[in-house]
Amino acid sequence: MNLLTALRPGLPILIGAALMLSVSMGLRQSLGVFMPALTQDIGISVSEFTLAIAVQNLAWGFLQPFAGALAVRIGYRPLMMTGALLYILGMTLLCLAQGLLGVILGAGLAIGAAMACNGSAIAMAVASRPVSPALRSTVLGIVSAAGSLGALMAAPIGQLLSQDHGWRVGVGGFVIMAMVILPAAWYAGRVDALPLPPSPLDEKDNAPDMARFALKHPPFAVMTLAYFVCGMQLVFLTTHLPSYLDLCGMDPMLSAQALGMIGGFNVLGSLFFGWAGGRYNKLLLLGGIYVLRSFGLAWYFLSVPTPENTLVFAAIMGFLWLGVAPLVTGYIGETFGLRWQAMLGGIAFMSHQLGSFMGALGGGLVFDAMGSYNRAVQVGVAVGLLAGMVQMAFALRAELPPGQPRPA
Template sequence: MKQTDLSRHQIAFILGGAALMLSLAMGMRQSFGLFQPHLIREIGITAADFSLAIALQNIVWGATQPFMGIFADRYGARPVTLFGVVIYALGLAFAMTATSAWSVTLGMGLCVGLALSCTASNIAMSVTAKAVSPAQRSMAMGSVSALGSLGLTLASPMAQHLITSAGWQIALIGFLGLACVMVPAAWMASRADHIEVPANLGVPQTVTEAIREALGHRGYVVLAIAFFVCGLQLVFITTHLPTYLDICGIDPSIGSTALALVGLFNVMGSYLFGWLGGLYSKRFLLGGIYVLRSAFIAAYFVVPPTPTSTLVFAAAMGTLWLGVVPLVSGLVIHLFGLRYMATLSGVAFMSHQMGSFIGAWGGGLIYSSLGSYDLAWQGSVAIGLAAGLFQMTMNMKPSERILAERTPSVAT
């Protein structure tokens, strides 16, 4: 089946599944920080232990993402996504029965990290790109990314309510229910496997050759290196903001409300940047996101937090949260085409997850050692400003292979 053979209903079916799968996978994962204070008090782990579990989650996600991308490009998204849902549920079950740092690390770290490489943004963007025409691609990826953020507005308040009323184990049972909903969502999204991807017009290319081509492109290397800061900043906030607010004596409900606001405003932000990415330079939009995030982090942490400042900060960061996803995916397609999009996006994502590892574990290590998050947020701001400016220097020229395949009229 060709993409042009799809009806509007079929396209909506695939995009809806991708958005729901992404929404639940990311919504639960980004709410794990709400469990940190309770796990510290009730099973005796430290902030550094919890941070290491989340850091491992991110490094496992990044390390396995290229391989899951290769598998999805070769065999289709269905086996990858369904496997991911099963592993996600297994990780939640391990966390629910945790009595030590080891079991938290196994569940929230290893299992969820592997599951995210099968169910989160990389695979969701890959099936989305296949289901729509090139002219609609940036907008469609922005829309799926936007809808995919709604999971945080559900998972965060639900988790906080269940933690407060029934305990953190019951909250994780609620998450297991959400994981069950991911099964039909993954099935819907993977209908994109039936869509033919146009073959290369030039010399046929293997996955190894595609990776070698990408790593030899200076623009792709800049994209991947700058992507590091995205993971660092976002995971630092989702992992440590609830604990930071607890230290400052602010009601825990503010933390969950802040995370829900991140998800809500991300709906608008992701759609906005998906739309802007179809009109303006993706590299400048991406660099601008990194710079603006850094400015908002500095403005929030430089003074003692209040409930109002926390919610304003959450709304500002939410607007910039997953707007990077359609931009990064669009740049990968622009440089190298659609054939190995999941693979090449996955390779770049490894850099993102290295940043996530530093943001999660480094933040906890700094707090445990110094009793303050000051050095952590200051480092986040400095590296964000540098990465944003670096991203704006990216070489936008497509690979020689793609240039030979495209007509001169295709805009860059």
């Protein structure tokens, strides 16, 4: 039996989840294309625009556990449809913004709340349900890879519309594209009709109790803390790599090429780690990703940047980028069952988003204080190596919670 045949009964759900994730991730990752024209037109600074994006990330992170818990109570379809409407509202508010308040309400709060309902934690939890445990990790890798494809389409479309007709028309195009999330969420919502596989932990009917139970499990707690370092390293790169290359006198197009290289290799990495997670220890693979990222950061920032080594570095980091998502989600489902998977994934993701906030803000503060990124890179490498090694150590002694049978 080939993969497509095995997945056929759940294909509408999987396609809906992948499309929902692709569009929602692609649009939010492409908002930066409007920043120069938008800030100049409505009279706000670049730092004020990035404040709205920081608000978006924090809103997404802090609301994610609550969205996951709500999915258990009301079902995934109502939650995801609400998120789709919030996404359309957020893009509309941004399109009509006349000042900072409109940008923060639209690009910040509304889209952040929408991502908690339509982002990776929910999409991956939905995709876990209609497939067998043997195929689950591979499918999660495929859905995670879809999250990278949206930006490859959204960014060029937004840039083209903005250049030819102005940034408001460009954001208006994003409003139309966001409407695709509605039918995608509807089809993904068919997952509510599927029965949950039995789990010894299904008796836990209280979200706070389940959260406390998981956080007392050392491997989960370590994985959640290490996820903070993941977010810190990645957002430091996406935020500050263009500035670093500019300081080094590189061609401005090189940063765009590097970010594109990250996106392309991210697809390959997500597919690979989804496949590998079905065959090897997921926590061990996570630790390996953090260690390899740290070595990559040390190698690149200790060498003289050139176009060639910059693109090689971007390819390496891209391959190690979102491969963490199928590993984290797969481990949670395997260890705690599927019922509370979205909520527990949200707890881990909240740690990731706090790290993202610190990566963006901390890198800027270090640069302002010292005039270079050297100390920020040193901290990023050191904590990345520490997190990776601790993660790998716990992977080797990880035990499942009491009463949970070890999968065959």
